[in-house]
Every structure is written in structure tokens, then in C-alpha cells.
Amino acid sequence: MLGPVETRSVSPVFVGRTDELDTLNDALARARAGEPQALLLGGEAGVGKTRLVEEFAAAAARHAVVAVGGCVEIGADGLPFAPFSTALRALRDALPERFAAAASGQVEELARLLPDLGEAGAGRHDEQGTARLFELTARLLERVAAEQPVVFVLEDLHWADASTRHLLAYLFRTLRAGRLLVLASYRSDDIHRRHPLRPLLAELDRLRTVRRIELARFTREEVARQIAGILAAEPDPARVDEIFERSDGNAFFVEELAVAGCDGRCAGLTDSLRDLLLVRVEALPESAQRVARIVAEGGSTVEYRLIAAVTGLGEDDLIEALRAAVGANILTVTPAGDGYRFRHSLVREAVSDDLLPGERSRLNRRYAEAVEADPTLVPADARVMRLASYWYHAHDAAKALPAVLDASVVARRRHAYTEQLGLLERAMELWDSVPEEVRSALRPVDYTEVYPPCGCDPATTALRPLDLMAEAAVAGRFGGERERALKITKRALRLLEDEPDPQRAAWFWIQRSRLVQALGRGDGWHELATAQDLVRGLPPSEVHAEVLARAANWSMLHRPGPEALAAAERAVEYARMVGAREIELHARLTLGCLTVDSGDPDTGLAQMRQVLQDTLAEGLRQMAGRAYVNLPSELQSVGLDREAAPLLREGIAFARAHGLLDSEARMWCNLSEAHLALGQWPKAAEAAAHAARGGHGAQPRGAGALHLADLALARGDLAEAGRHLAAARAHFGTHDPMPQHFLPLARVTLGIAAEEGRVADARAVLLQALDAGFPPGTHRYGWPLLLAAAGAEADTRTLPAARPGRAEVLDRLSETVRTLTTGAPLWQAYDQWTRAELLRAQGRDTAELWSPVVTAFECLDRPYDLARVRRRLAAALLAEADGDDGARDRAVELLRLSGAVAAHLGARPLADAVTRLAQRARLTLTRVPSQALTSADPAAALGLTSRERDVLRLVSAGRTNRQIAGELFISPKTASVHVSNILSKLGVSGRGEAAALAHRMGLFPAEPAPAPTAG
Structure with missing residues (x-):
């Protein structure tokens, strides 16, 4: 300007x-x-x-x-x-x-x-x-x-x-x-x-x-160069020494001292920083000083038209005052050319600090009145916040309360929840100072989005402090200010002791439950139970439905079983009755999970697929994110990892597109688990690393670390497994134990102890888990733990140190195995495997016992598990062979397949076990398996599925992954996954080797040429 x-x-x-x-x-x-x-x-x-x-x-x-x-x-x-x-x-x-x-x-x-x-x-x-x-x-x-x-x-x-x-x-x-x-x-x-x-x-x-x-x-030499630049001449060395000593090398103070000396104002200047900063302001004409004081209180940058409105000066007088302040290098024009700011914030702070208390509040009032009279004086996006600040610092509570509430709405719209919380706290501070007629004109619908039930219409009922507390509690939870939010809920519940309102109190107890869990103060059940007691016997309402939905979801994660299932059913019913659609979908998703876990996977999975479809159709992104987590997880729980993996990748893309970071992290955890099961370990490690990234919540980071510990244990790196296990424990904490956390933690802990020969430690971990029990719905995590324990007991059968207490441990394991769900092929296979390991621990396992276990896993997409049970069957065959060449040949084929998978995955303990067994039996594992060569169906003998057989046929014909995808109507990525699995099962390193082996085995005999047609 x-x-x-x-x-x-x-x-x-x-x-x-x-x-x-x-x-x-x-x-x-x-x-x-x-x-x-x-x-x-x-x-x-x-x-x-x-x-x-x-x-x-x-x-x-x-x-x-x-x-x-x-x-x-x-x-x-x-x-x-x-x-x-x-x-x-x-x-x-x-x-x-x-x-x-x-x-x-x-x-x-x-x-x-x-x-x-x-x-x-x-x-x-x-x-x-x-x-x-x-x-x-x-x-x-x-x-x-x-x-x-x-x-x-x-x-x-x-x-x-x-x-x-x-x-x-x-x-x-x-x-x-x-x-x-x-x-x-x-x-x-x-x-x-x-x-x-x-x-x-x-x-x-x-x-x-x-x-x-x-x-x-700055050093002294740099100060000298700075002064020379300011003076456009070499400064006197004594003057440089003086300025360097007084400024201590601070560039801004060097400028101020150099200019003060040039203007002859050095004499009498004290060492006070405030005096140093104000000396040039006080040398301005009175009108310029007044303008500087007004600008100092207006904010870091103040618009020219706003300055004009507040000063009340004529345009010529204002321009003259501003020119003096700019000429003295006190103020500077903003880059946009529409306002002014102090050239250095230190000077503005000194000028503002020099204002008298009454002067400061008067200037803020004039700023507020000017903006109210002409809102165009400030940018639209800053107007509400500026008004809230001006009225508050003007100490006018009646004007400040509505302005602060308006500002809180703007902060909420911008997802600035911490700022919203601060503004709501300021509103609560002002509340008692505001006349009743002003308060009674405020409506909850204008300032809050959270409406705890009060039996009133928020559009016609006056705003109450409890409404502000409800909004503030949610803002604190959303903004990560959980400690402040928890204090607000406690304050609200104390008020509700004097003004009983069961539904409103239940709502605050729900918030308190969520905050207690997030802060690591407990599992949140006491608070939820209190909320349930408050709404029990009341007519159906949205709060009642939410209490039931939260209780069902809590039970699903902590104590799954019939009671959780019944709570989820009631939550769905109540939510439908009161038209609470999101609560209904939330409860339906929980009900689907519990239905799968109760042994009815077809019904439960169908319910969950419908919820995912509904949430996507209705644009409920947050709920769709949860469905993309839970549906694949339940698919995995019944062994359908190959179906879950593409759904998880779809969900990750959805979550990333819509910024659902916590949901995305949980999907990466589930995808890591799927890749682990499918034998795609590098992908599993990559997915786990995504989940464990620092920007995510504690639970996904813990699950990611746990999957990395699983991988390290399977690869034989016990030190690495221990580090990841410790990280997982730290992320999960001890305040909120869930079976999905503590059972896998126990399994990995037991596995490390067993590998290190610490029998007593391994048993202690097992007995602690057995004492806690395995409620219905925890079999997904219980079976792997029981299997690991049974395997550890079998591996130490011949150790004298392991004999004391073995009988009791085996009895308790056998008793628990009889209680766990086997409602899906995966869990039937785990049941057979665990029982076989228990008999091996007693020296009573046979090839006849292990053979159906291998058959069960050949029908599943679990190459690592299949390799492990093949090794067990091979060991049993060799123990019983007694000169039976057929049994030895079959053992060779099983060990070769098991060793190929172990080598492909980098599962060193399994590979070493295969090698040791072959060496003891004097077996050579490098030839083509004779069973596959002589079997009527060699592809089945190698464990190839029908789809993998189709893919191998096209690989043998020289097709690329893209061509295979086109012919079989699958994606190139899926074709690549199939090829990788085929190479693992055949124990070969490349496509050419796989094609040659398929040719030698006669898997795909050449089709006869078509008969010539008549010309």
C-alpha cells in the first residue's frame, strides 16, 4: 500500500x-x-x-x-x-x-x-x-x-x-x-x-x-559484517566490540543497537530488553505510536481496513502514521499488500506488554465491534475465530459466550477437535458470568452435534452445561485429549447425581468406558455394566441400543459366547425399533462375527457380507472400514485365507482413499496373517511392517509386531522373535486383556521357550492359559496354542528333565482339546493334528494316525502346515518301515516336498528337521518323488489343487501370467500367486523347471491332433 x-x-x-x-x-x-x-x-x-x-x-x-x-x-x-x-x-x-x-x-x-x-x-x-x-x-x-x-x-x-x-x-x-x-x-x-x-x-x-x-x-566477525552492511561502511572496531557485547551476537539486537547509535539514541539506553525493543517505537510521532499499539493487539497480521475502523483516523492521517511506522522499520506491509504486521514479533510483544490492562480490553472491544459492524474487514475463514478472541479478551462474557460457541462449531467442522475442546472449556468458564436471558436464547442444535437424550427437542430447548460437557467429551476423545475428556465425564456424572437422568447418565458412562480403555486404565467393562444397569427396564431408545451394541462388541472381544450373541441380537432389535441405522449395522456386524464363532459360519458370513454391501451403498465409510476388517478376519478364522486376501486388499485401497488409518492398519494385520497361512512370507512381513508403522494405534502395532515374531520363530531367529514379542507386549499392555492378544502372545512365548529348551517356562505359559480357559469363540487362537504345547511336549518326550509333571500337562491338554470347536475343516484338521501330537508325546503315534492329518491339510491352503505334518507322517513311516521299501519311498517323497517348502519359505527349523530325519534314515531327497511319478493322479500326490493344476498346464505351455489370467478369467496378480504356490509344492526354482517336471510326470499328455477336414 x-x-x-x-x-x-x-x-x-x-x-x-x-x-x-x-x-x-x-x-x-x-x-x-x-x-x-x-x-x-x-x-x-x-x-x-x-x-x-x-x-x-x-x-x-x-x-x-x-x-x-x-x-x-x-x-x-x-x-x-x-x-x-x-x-x-x-x-x-x-x-x-x-x-x-x-x-x-x-x-x-x-x-x-x-x-x-x-x-x-x-x-x-x-x-x-x-x-x-x-x-x-x-x-x-x-x-x-x-x-x-x-x-x-x-x-x-x-x-x-x-x-x-x-x-x-x-x-x-x-x-x-x-x-x-x-x-x-x-x-x-x-x-x-x-x-x-x-x-x-x-x-x-x-x-x-x-x-x-x-x-x-553471530560471532564477532559476523556482527562486524552485519553492521557494515547496515552502515554501508566499515564500522569502528570499538563500536563493533560494544554492540557485540551488548547484543551477544543476536542479529536482531545488533540491528537495533546499530540503528540506535546512528540516530544518536544510544546514550541513556538501558540494558533492559524491553527498553531496547521499545526505544524506536517511542521515537515515533504520537499518532504512529497509537497505531502501533492498535496493530500490536490485533494479531500477528492486521488488515488495513480493520486498522482504519479501529483507529477512527481519517485516511490521510492514518497513512501518515503508518508511513512513519513503516519508515522506522517497526511495521511492514504484508506480502498480499492488504495489511500490516510488525517486522519482528519481539517488538510487537514488547508493545503489547506495554499496554495498560484497561487499554488492552478496550482495544479488543473496538476490534470486535468493528468486525461485527462490517464482517468483510477480515477474511471469511478467520472471522469467527477472531471475534471469539476479541470478545473474550474484551472481558465481555455476554458477547464472548455465543462467539466462543460459534468458534467451537467452526473448529469441529475443520476436525480441529483439540481447539474445539479448548473453546468449549472456555464457554463453560464463561457460563456463570453470562446473564440468564442470553443463556436461555442458546440452542443445543446450533452449537452441539452430540445430543444425549433428555426427552426434549434440541431445536427448542435451551442449551445446558451438560450439553457442552457432552460435546466436549467427544471432542476430547476425537482429538486425543482423553485425560481432559475423562475429567469432563466425571464432572457431568457428578451433576447427574443431583439431576437424575438415567439415559443421559448411561451415555456418559459409555464415553467413560471408551476413555478408560484408551487411557489404559482398565478394560471398560465396569463402566459398560453401569450403563446397562441404568437403561435396564427403560423403553427402547438410541442410547439403550448403543449400550447393548457396545456391550456385545466388548463381549465379542473379551468373553465371546451365548450371552454376547444374545446382547448383539437385542442391540439389532432395539436399533431397528428406534431407527438408529449406524448402531444397527454395528450390532449386525458384531452378531455376524459371533455367529461364525459359535459354529455357524455360513449364516454369519452371509450377514457380514450384507453389512459390507449396505455400508458401501449408504456411504457409511467408518462402518464400511470396520466391515472390511471383520469380514476377512472371520473368513480367515475358518481357513478361507485365499478368499480373505483380495477382500483385504480391496479394503486397504478403500481405507486409504478415505483416510481410515486405524482400519487400514488392522487390515494390514489381517493380510499379514493371511500371507503367513498361504506361505507368502515376504508379503506377510511387508504387511506386518505396514501395520507396525508408528503412525497407527497401539493395537495394530502390537498385532504387526506379533506377526513378525511368528515369522522370526518359524525361521529360527529366536532373538528377533523375542524382540518382536516384547514390542507386541508393550503395545497391547496389560490393562485390557483380550483372547485375540494374550493367546497368540502365549503361543509365541511358549514356542520360544520350547526352542530354547526351557520346558518349565513353556509349561508355565500353557498352564496360565489353561487356567484362564477357552470360552466359545476363542478356538481360533486356542487351537494353535494347544498344538504348540502338545508339539513341545512330544519333542521333549525323551528328556529326563521333562518327565516330572508331563502326565498332568497331557491330561489337561487332552481335556481342553475335547472342549474346543471343530465346526470348520480347518479346525477339524487342527483337532486331528493336536491329538496326533498328544499321542506322539506318549510314544503312541503311528503312520495310520498321521495319514488322515496330512489328507486334511492337503485340502487346505496352508503349505507350511502341510509341510510340517508331512514331515511327521514321514517320521512315522520310517519308524514302522522295517525293510518296507514302499514305506521308505513314500517317506522320501513326503520329506522332499516338506523340505522344498521349508527351503522356499526360509523355515530353517523345519528344513533342519527334515535333513536330520533323512540323514538318520540314510535317505536321498534329490530325486523326483516316485509316488508322483507312479500315482494315477500325480498332481494330487503333489498336493496341487484343481486351479493350480490348470495354471501349471498353462505354465507348461509357455504362457505368461497375464495370458494365464486371460484364459482362466482371473487377475494377473492371482495368477502370480498360484505360480508361486506351484513352485513351492513342486520344490522347483523356476517356471522352466516346473514345466520340465510336469512333462516327466506326464501330467498333461499331448492332445491328439484334430482330424483333417475334407478339402
Whole structure:
């Protein structure tokens, strides 16, 4: 507005910072090469962070798009995501077409960060809402920076709101691709022990992908060069010494002292920092000083028209005052040219601190009145937050309460739940100071989305403190501020002791249950049981249905059985009666899981498939995410891993597209388990690593670590298995024991102890699990544990140290085996296997016993398990052979197949066991299995399924995976999976070898040539 103004205090010469610039330029070079970079720039106030960023950005602009956003100090009162909004706006303006393409399909969600994109989606809020927004933002930046390098700068993190800090942390943790450099700066001397940025810096320090730069003060030589730049002449050495000593090398203080000396104002200047910062302000004309005081209280940046409205000065007088402040280098024009800000925040803070208490509240009132009179004075996306801040600091409770509530609604819309919680807490603080007539005009429907039942219409009933507490409790849970949310629920329940309302109290007990579980304070059952007691006997309601649905879901995870099934059925019935669709779908999904686990998989799986279909059709993404987790999990529970795997990949794509991070992590866990079962161990490890990523919740990280422990144990790396097991235990904790966690943990613990020869430790783990029992529905995790224990007892049968107590252990194992469900082929196979191991532990197993076990697993897609039981059958055959060449030949074939699978998977303990058995029996395992060569159906003898036989026929004909997929109407990826399984079962290393073996075995005799037709 005033045009370029000549300044004398800023040196035109950029001084020092060579090492820091080298670090930034190196990061830019890596980013341009496709390796995303994350950097933190810290330094005390005035040390030169902004100047360094400006120099780097100016040079970087030759190779990249530079987008800069700054935190504003008013962020303490709102303006969530302010620096991201500003930087994203700059990025969109620089690359409009690429930005639009990258945001395609997600505009409604991204509008929460960048309101310019349009109206934010009005969908229901949930616990994954913030994570969803964060994931979409990270992927947006990666897509925009896929080809064009982008430097994304966020300044003044010490003022950042909680939502900005959380989004930055997520971005730094999850950057995976793109030519992107993210640089964030902060004032290190402001980061006191309780500053909210401090934990974030500590967290980011642990990330190897984040580089941290600490900007030091200038040396004496650098101070001399800075002064020379300011004066355009070599300074007097004595003057340099004096300024260096007084400034201690702080670049901003050097400027102030140098200018003070030039203006003859050095005499009488005290060593007080405040005096040093105010000395040039106090030298301004009175009108300019007044304008400076007004701008200091308006925020980090204040619009020109707003300044004019608050000062009340005529345009000429205002321009003259502003010109004086800009000419003295106190104020500077904003880059957009529509407002002003202090050139340095230290000066603004000093001016603001110099205001009298009454003066500060009066200025805030004038700001608020000006914005209310003309809302166009401030940008639309900042208006509500600015009003809330101005009225609150004006100490006008009657005006501040509605403004703060309006701001809380805006924060909720932007998924800035921590800021929403703070604003609601501020509203509760103001509540008693507001006249009754103002409070009675407020309506819950205008300010809250959570309506605990009160038998009233929220559109006509006055807002109550309990309504604010309900909204605040949910905001705290969504925003991760669980401790604050828990305190609010306790306060609400104390109020409800004086004003009994069973349904409202039950609602708060539900919230308390969820918070207690999330905080690791317990399993949440006491709170749920209390809620059940409160609604028992009341007419059906949405709260009643939710209590039943939550109780059923809790029981499914902790104590599955008939009672859980009955609770789920009642929850579905009640939800339908009151039209609570989401609760109904939630309960139906739980009911489907419990139905499968109760031994009726066909009915349960059909119910779950219908829920998935309904949630997708109705756009209920959160519920669809849960269905994509639970349906494949139940398919896996009955051995249908091959059917579950593509559904999980579909679910992962869905979850990623819609930012359902927790659901995605759980799907990666299930996919890892599927790959483990199907013998695709590298893929299993990759999926487990995805689940164990730091950005996910504790439970998926624990499950991912547990799958990695499983893999390490099967590969014989006990140290690695122990490390992953410890990580899994830490993630799961001890506050909320679930069978799906503690039974697999017990199995791996027992397996490690058995492999290390610690018989007593292995038995202790088993007996603890047996004492806890295996309720109906826990067989999925119980069978593998019982099998591992029976196998361990059999392996130690001949050890003298293992004899004491063996009989009791075997008796208890046998007794438990009789109680577990066998309602699916997989569990029937596990039942047979475990019983065979128990007889082996007594020295009574036979080939006749093991043969049906092998047959059972040949019908299942579990190559590793099949290899293990084939080895057991081979051992039994060799023990009984007694010169029977046929039995020895069959044992050779079984061991060869078992060894081939072990080698392919890298299962060293199994491979070693096969080798030892063959060596003891003096067997050679390198020839083609004679059973396969002589069998009437050699493909079946090798364990090939009918589909694998079709694929092998096409492999033998020289078809590629894509050609195989086309002929068999499957995907190329599925064809590739089949080929890998075939190579494992044949014990060959490549397609050519597989084709040659198929030819030798006569699997696919040449078809006769067609008869010639008459010409």
C-alpha cells in the first residue's frame, strides 16, 4: 500500500549461515531426486531464522515451487491449521491444475484445511476424522510434488495450535514419496518445560528422517559484517566490540543497537530488553505510536481496513502514521499488500506488554465491534475465530459466550477437535458470568452435534452445561485429549447425581468406558455394566441400543459366547425399533462375527457380507472400514485365507482413499496373517511392517509386531522373535486383556521357550492359559496354542528333565482339546493334528494316525502346515518301515516336498528337521518323488489343487501370467500367486523347471491332433 520503503536497519548483505544453507540445499537436492525431506529450524528470537528461510526460499524458487505459511499468535484462541491453510493456498495458486488433479475426489474433506475449495463435508464426525484429514493432506502434497519439486515452509511453530502440531507430526512421520521438502521453524527460547511444542520436538528428534538445525548467534566477525552492511561502511572496531557485547551476537539486537547509535539514541539506553525493543517505537510521532499499539493487539497480521475502523483516523492521517511506522522499520506491509504486521514479533510483544490492562480490553472491544459492524474487514475463514478472541479478551462474557460457541462449531467442522475442546472449556468458564436471558436464547442444535437424550427437542430447548460437557467429551476423545475428556465425564456424572437422568447418565458412562480403555486404565467393562444397569427396564431408545451394541462388541472381544450373541441380537432389535441405522449395522456386524464363532459360519458370513454391501451403498465409510476388517478376519478364522486376501486388499485401497488409518492398519494385520497361512512370507512381513508403522494405534502395532515374531520363530531367529514379542507386549499392555492378544502372545512365548529348551517356562505359559480357559469363540487362537504345547511336549518326550509333571500337562491338554470347536475343516484338521501330537508325546503315534492329518491339510491352503505334518507322517513311516521299501519311498517323497517348502519359505527349523530325519534314515531327497511319478493322479500326490493344476498346464505351455489370467478369467496378480504356490509344492526354482517336471510326470499328455477336414 505504501510501496517500497527504504530501511537502514536490515543489512542488504546476508551474513554467515554457510553450514545451515548447505544443509538446506542438500535437502533440496535430495527432494528433487524424489526423496522427501523434513527439517526443523530452531533458534532464539531475533537470531535470524526468517532471514535464513527467505534466502533459502529465494534460491530454491529457481528449481521448486515455494509455499510459505506462518503460525499466528492468535492461534492460542483458534485459527486451527492456519499455516497449512496459507501454504496450501499459495501452492494452489502456483500450481492450480496440478493441485486440482491431486485434490480430485477429496475436495469436501480438504476444504476443512483450505476453505477456498468450497464447503467442507457435513458427514458425521468420528474418531478417525482427524487422521483421515491428515492422511489426505499428506497424500495431496505427495501427488502435487510428484513431478514438480515443492518447498513447503511453516514458520513460527512456537505459536502453532494443537491441530497444526499434530498434522505436522503426522506429515513428518508418513512422508513416503514426492519431490517434497517440508521446513518448519520455531523459536527455541520460548520452548519452556511445559510448552506444548516440547513433546512434539522430542518425538520428531527420534525420527531418523527428520533433520534439525539449531541456528547459533553471530560471532564477532559476523556482527562486524552485519553492521557494515547496515552502515554501508566499515564500522569502528570499538563500536563493533560494544554492540557485540551488548547484543551477544543476536542479529536482531545488533540491528537495533546499530540503528540506535546512528540516530544518536544510544546514550541513556538501558540494558533492559524491553527498553531496547521499545526505544524506536517511542521515537515515533504520537499518532504512529497509537497505531502501533492498535496493530500490536490485533494479531500477528492486521488488515488495513480493520486498522482504519479501529483507529477512527481519517485516511490521510492514518497513512501518515503508518508511513512513519513503516519508515522506522517497526511495521511492514504484508506480502498480499492488504495489511500490516510488525517486522519482528519481539517488538510487537514488547508493545503489547506495554499496554495498560484497561487499554488492552478496550482495544479488543473496538476490534470486535468493528468486525461485527462490517464482517468483510477480515477474511471469511478467520472471522469467527477472531471475534471469539476479541470478545473474550474484551472481558465481555455476554458477547464472548455465543462467539466462543460459534468458534467451537467452526473448529469441529475443520476436525480441529483439540481447539474445539479448548473453546468449549472456555464457554463453560464463561457460563456463570453470562446473564440468564442470553443463556436461555442458546440452542443445543446450533452449537452441539452430540445430543444425549433428555426427552426434549434440541431445536427448542435451551442449551445446558451438560450439553457442552457432552460435546466436549467427544471432542476430547476425537482429538486425543482423553485425560481432559475423562475429567469432563466425571464432572457431568457428578451433576447427574443431583439431576437424575438415567439415559443421559448411561451415555456418559459409555464415553467413560471408551476413555478408560484408551487411557489404559482398565478394560471398560465396569463402566459398560453401569450403563446397562441404568437403561435396564427403560423403553427402547438410541442410547439403550448403543449400550447393548457396545456391550456385545466388548463381549465379542473379551468373553465371546451365548450371552454376547444374545446382547448383539437385542442391540439389532432395539436399533431397528428406534431407527438408529449406524448402531444397527454395528450390532449386525458384531452378531455376524459371533455367529461364525459359535459354529455357524455360513449364516454369519452371509450377514457380514450384507453389512459390507449396505455400508458401501449408504456411504457409511467408518462402518464400511470396520466391515472390511471383520469380514476377512472371520473368513480367515475358518481357513478361507485365499478368499480373505483380495477382500483385504480391496479394503486397504478403500481405507486409504478415505483416510481410515486405524482400519487400514488392522487390515494390514489381517493380510499379514493371511500371507503367513498361504506361505507368502515376504508379503506377510511387508504387511506386518505396514501395520507396525508408528503412525497407527497401539493395537495394530502390537498385532504387526506379533506377526513378525511368528515369522522370526518359524525361521529360527529366536532373538528377533523375542524382540518382536516384547514390542507386541508393550503395545497391547496389560490393562485390557483380550483372547485375540494374550493367546497368540502365549503361543509365541511358549514356542520360544520350547526352542530354547526351557520346558518349565513353556509349561508355565500353557498352564496360565489353561487356567484362564477357552470360552466359545476363542478356538481360533486356542487351537494353535494347544498344538504348540502338545508339539513341545512330544519333542521333549525323551528328556529326563521333562518327565516330572508331563502326565498332568497331557491330561489337561487332552481335556481342553475335547472342549474346543471343530465346526470348520480347518479346525477339524487342527483337532486331528493336536491329538496326533498328544499321542506322539506318549510314544503312541503311528503312520495310520498321521495319514488322515496330512489328507486334511492337503485340502487346505496352508503349505507350511502341510509341510510340517508331512514331515511327521514321514517320521512315522520310517519308524514302522522295517525293510518296507514302499514305506521308505513314500517317506522320501513326503520329506522332499516338506523340505522344498521349508527351503522356499526360509523355515530353517523345519528344513533342519527334515535333513536330520533323512540323514538318520540314510535317505536321498534329490530325486523326483516316485509316488508322483507312479500315482494315477500325480498332481494330487503333489498336493496341487484343481486351479493350480490348470495354471501349471498353462505354465507348461509357455504362457505368461497375464495370458494365464486371460484364459482362466482371473487377475494377473492371482495368477502370480498360484505360480508361486506351484513352485513351492513342486520344490522347483523356476517356471522352466516346473514345466520340465510336469512333462516327466506326464501330467498333461499331448492332445491328439484334430482330424483333417475334407478339402
